[in-house]
Amino acid sequence: MESRVLSGATTISAGIPRLRQPARLSSACFPIGSGSGAVDGSGGNLIWGRQLRPAILLESSSSSAAGALNFPATKREVVKPSRAAASSPAAGSDSGGDAKIAPVGLLEKYPAITTGFFFFMWYFLNVIFNILNKKIYNYxxxxxxxxxxxxxxxxxxxxxxxxxxxxxxxxxxxxxxxxxxxxxxxxxxxxxxxxxxxxxxxxxxxxxxxxxxxxxxxxxxxxxxxxxxxxxxxxxxxxxxxxxxxxxxxxxxxxxxxxxxxxxxxxxxxxxxxxxxxxxxxxxxxxxxxxxxxxxxxxxxxxxxxxxxxxxxxxxxxxxxxxxxxxxxxxxxxxxxxxxxxxxxxxxxxxxxxxxxxxxxxxxxxxxxxxxxxxxxxxxxxxxxxxxxxxxxxxxxxxxxxxxxxxxxxxxxxxxx
Known part of the structure; x- marks a missing residue:
């Protein structure tokens, strides 16, 4: 079974020689868990799921494929998750839905309330301390x-x-x-x-x-x-x-x-x-x-x-x-x-x-x-x-x-x- 990435290359030009199958990668390089992904028996390429690969292997594999096809090496694009998706509990799920933004609390919306409460407690505790302290010294x-x-x-x-x-x-x-x-x-x-x-x-x-x-x-x-x-x-x-x-x-x-x-x-x-x-x-x-x-x-x-x-x-x-x-x-x-x-x-x-x-x-x-x-x-x-x-x-x-x-x-x- 041919790789999805490599199979697309055969339509580019008829003059490009057929590539040899890459060497089988050891299973130790990509730990396979239940439901995490699958590696076919011929080339070891990712064909489905969310298999995670080390970044260095991804870069080396992409550069080697580009070299084999005589294409100039291009900068690999990295898709970064949005801030909302990263903060959402469902960011790692396969649902693909938009992450819900948590509602802003009253204290976060009005920080002056929190600061005012801090001032009140500071004064209150200070007054109580001075009064109780003096009462203790009286006896x-x-x-x-x-x-x-x-x-x-x-x-x-x-x-x-x-x-x-x-x-x-x-x-x-x-x-x-x-x-x-x-x-x-x-x-x-x-x-x-x-x-x-x-x-x-x-x-x-x-x-x-x-x-x-x-x-x-x-x-x-x-x-x-x-x-x-x-x-x-x-x-x-x-x-x-x-x-x-x-x-x-x-x-x-x-x-x-x-x-x-x-x-x-x-x-x-x-x-x-x-x-x-x-x-x-x-x-x-x-x-x-x-x-x-x-x-x-x-x-x-x-x-x-x-x-x-x-x-x-x-x-x-x-x-x-x-x-x-x-x-x-x-x-x-x-x-x-x-x-x-x-x-x-x-x-x-x-x-x-x-x-x-x-x-x-x-x-x-x-x-x-x-x-x-x-x-x-x-x-x-x-x-x-x-x-x-x-x-x-x-x-x-x-x-x-x-x-x-x-x-x-x-x-x-x-x-x-």
């Missing part, structure tokens, strides 16, 4: 131990997530560890000192002091990284410094421990930003934050044991259990750790979805929400000067964030152009 004033609990619960969450493959754990090597170590150390120091400030003063006052963080970031960029900061950015930071100073002078809960701890937290998070820029990796944000949390937990455990361990064993745990009960004590520690990890993770995921300007506005509004809700929940009495100073500081942060986002957008457009 259990041990910020170093509570900081360990925050990170510990988050690490357990990450380990469970890796175990079930959501997400898949990214590999870690010694070089990546060296890059992440200073980031994690600064993260641990900033987190612990923030909690020391939360335990010592009102939540609203701690967040007012932490509004100075952009000032420290600008100073570090100018004097450490050598980046030129525009004069407009420096001028926008003036109301931030003025507002924090006004609020601090008349804050009823003011004490030096809370103030200095919040300032150290600002400096620590500033250096965390600097080291983060030097440790840019291709790792996704979820895995990156998980590794930073693990390293930070190891860093936080020794100070907690040295500074608070004896007090905790002597009367710290017993006093807290006597005030609220064992069940509520354990439950509060667990949930404050969960809220801490989830709001940080959601903040990272949210800020990845938006433009720099939206990012800046989101951060400012978050601080406003936390300050406002903490005053309402705890009934903190603030003086008129403290309220005015807080508003001036927040407004200054908003102006600074707006100008910085605009500058970053202009730099990005210049690079793309």
């Amino acid at each position: 259990f004033p041990y910020p170093y131990f509570v900081s360990v609990i925050h990170l510990g619960v988050g690490v357990v969450y990450c380990l469970v997530s890796w175990t079930v493959g959501l997400p898949k754990r990214a590999p870690m090597d010694s070089n990546l560890f060296k890059l992440l170590l200073p980031v994690a150390v600064c993260h641990a120091l900033g987190h612990v000192t923030s909690n020391v400030s939360f335990a010592a003063v009102a939540v609203s006052f701690t967040h007012t002091i932490k509004a100075l963080e952009p000032f420290f970031n600008a100073a570090a960029s100018q004097f450490i990284l050598g980046q030129q900061i525009p004069l407009t950015l420096w001028l926008s930071l003036a109301p931030v410094v003025l507002g924090v100073s006004m609020a601090s002078l008349t804050e009823l809960s003011f004490n030096w421990l809370g103030f200095i701890s919040a300032m150290i937290s600002n400096i620590s998070f500033t250096y965390r930003s600097i080291y983060s820029k030097k440790a840019m990796t291709d790792m996704d944000s979820t895995n990156l934050y998980a590794y930073i949390s693990i390293i930070a937990l190891v860093v936080c455990i020794p100070p907690a044991i040295i500074l608070e361990g004896p007090k905790l064993m002597k009367h710290g745990f017993s006093d807290a259990i006597a005030k609220v009960g064992l069940t509520k004590f354990i439950s509060d520690l667990f949930w404050v750790g969960m809220f801490y990890h989830l709001y940080n993770q959601l903040a990272t995921n949210t800020l990845e979805r938006v433009a720099p300007l939206t990012h800046a506005v989101g951060n400012v509004l978050k601080r406003v929400f936390v300050i406002g809700f903490s005053i309402i929940v705890f009934g903190n009495k603030i003086s008129t000067q403290t309220g005015i100073g807080t508003c001036i500081a927040i407004a200054g942060v908003a102006i600074y964030s707006f100008i910085k986002a605009k500058l970053e957008e202009e730099k990005r457009q210049m690079k793309s152009a």
Whole structure:
């Protein structure tokens, strides 16, 4: 039985000599399965079905046939499936029908809904964390131990997530560890000192002091990284410094421990930003934050044991259990750790979805929400000067964030152009 391809060649010209049958190909070259195709006994050519051949054999067979017929070799055409057919479950069937396009979901059609939900959950979890965290300090004033609990619960969450493959754990090597170590150390120091400030003063006052963080970031960029900061950015930071100073002078809960701890937290998070820029990796944000949390937990455990361990064993745990009960004590520690990890993770995921300007506005509004809700929940009495100073500081942060986002957008457009 002659091949379909070769039999068509006999009609081209009577002067072309008859070709010899090609050598029989071994069955090992083309695995034959039931229903996959058939090879005739004479030439081993494909005559029906969907037999799959290696590309190199197809190219060599076509070029040899062209050479035998003295035809110039032509480029072999490859038919590529359409995107719809490739994505359809029936793309590999023999029906030959058109693939149906799956309907677009509501969240895919309106991505702003998803982004808005991320913002809402970020704010909600952040407010709940700050309120619950302060309530714990009212009956259990041990910020170093509570900081360990925050990170510990988050690490357990990450380990469970890796175990079930959501997400898949990214590999870690010694070089990546060296890059992440200073980031994690600064993260641990900033987190612990923030909690020391939360335990010592009102939540609203701690967040007012932490509004100075952009000032420290600008100073570090100018004097450490050598980046030129525009004069407009420096001028926008003036109301931030003025507002924090006004609020601090008349804050009823003011004490030096809370103030200095919040300032150290600002400096620590500033250096965390600097080291983060030097440790840019291709790792996704979820895995990156998980590794930073693990390293930070190891860093936080020794100070907690040295500074608070004896007090905790002597009367710290017993006093807290006597005030609220064992069940509520354990439950509060667990949930404050969960809220801490989830709001940080959601903040990272949210800020990845938006433009720099939206990012800046989101951060400012978050601080406003936390300050406002903490005053309402705890009934903190603030003086008129403290309220005015807080508003001036927040407004200054908003102006600074707006100008910085605009500058970053202009730099990005210049690079793309």
